[in-house]
């Protein structure tokens with residue numbers, strides 16, 4: 537691998553592939569108490585396992601999940617798929633959301649250190665491992681004062697050897713700063729894709745020496761060519777919550793304005809033999825040397841296409857400038 541296909545998680549010395557795999561979709565269906573879908577529709581667990589194996593074979597060494605994805609199912613499937621190769625990879629999971637595994641329903645939030653301890657024990661069991669490489673606080677808008685307590689709880693987990701490093705999943709630089717003050721904080725997980733830039737947070741990641749882990753790198757599939765037509769019932773995109781931009785609230789599919797912006801940059805993203813999804817990932821690597829996109833996946837074909845982006849590397853500086861010009865930024 538060239539240097540461009542590797543990243544280090546902050547100041548920890550933990551090396552990962554420059555591409556991680558996001559394991560939300562492979563959790564399968566679950567919902568909010570009011571029936572709002574929180575998964576990406578039905579999944580085939582055997583295909584999910586094959587997709588993880590394909591990712592491993594193609595050099596992916598970083599996997600991002602959360603305890604709540606599929607109310608525990610994503611962690612179980614990832615643990616099963618990794619099996620004896622678990623120590624060959626870096627596993628990130630998250631805590632903060634409550635859920636009922638029996639009814640596959642979200643059940644509120646808990647930002648107490650006592651819950652972090654309980655959630656960690658449960659994640660270790662579901663993943664079938666004795667440590668979490670990167671433990672992430674999932675409540676994007678969490679209380680900063682409470683977060684300072686959680687940061688200290690994470691430092692304690694590191695001392696005990698059950699966690700190697702930690703991060704906050706938040707789009708707010710001021711919240712991220714609370715965790716960044718901790719010795720073993722390694723990253724910020726935040727939204728970043730061609731259509732949703734985050735210059736302030738990227739600048740802070742540079743300043744703090746932290747990795748920028750990019751969720752929704754394909755804009756929930758739009759930057760992989762999805763979004764024409766009505767999403768299936770049971771898919772979060774069929775009834776998008778307020779925090780999910782890019783899809784119309786009436787469930788009719790993608791926002792036309794988002795699709796128009798993708799059309800504007802399609803040619804440049806798909807130059808040099810890249811598919812649209814590969815071009816979207818290449819934009820992220822060109823945007824900053826700290827970025828680690830974690831595209832979601834549900835099939836072997838998606839795993840191959842997304843992992844295949846690594847061999848093609850980042851966009852050139854000239855292509856990056858051209859994308860910014862085309863988007864009027």
Ligand SMILES: NC(=O)c1ccc[n+]([C@@H]2O[C@H](COP(=O)([O-])OP(=O)(O)OC[C@H]3O[C@@H](n4cnc5c(N)ncnc54)[C@H](OP(=O)(O)O)[C@@H]3O)[C@@H](O)[C@H]2O)c1
Pocket residue numbers: 557558559560561576600601674705725750751752753754755756757758760761762813830831832833834837838839841842
């Ligand atoms: N911390 C948080 O609060 C948070 C929030 C969001 C996401 N995340 C993390 O970030 C990861 C990725 O973000 P995301 O799931 O929001 O969206 P994304 O990566 O922008 O889009 C992923 C979806 O795009 C489609 N896709 C992926 N590769 C494709 C390909 N090569 N060709 C065609 N379609 C493709 C798949 O859906 P279909 O096949 O169903 O179209 C896939 O589930 C998640 O899995 C999760 O780990 C974290």
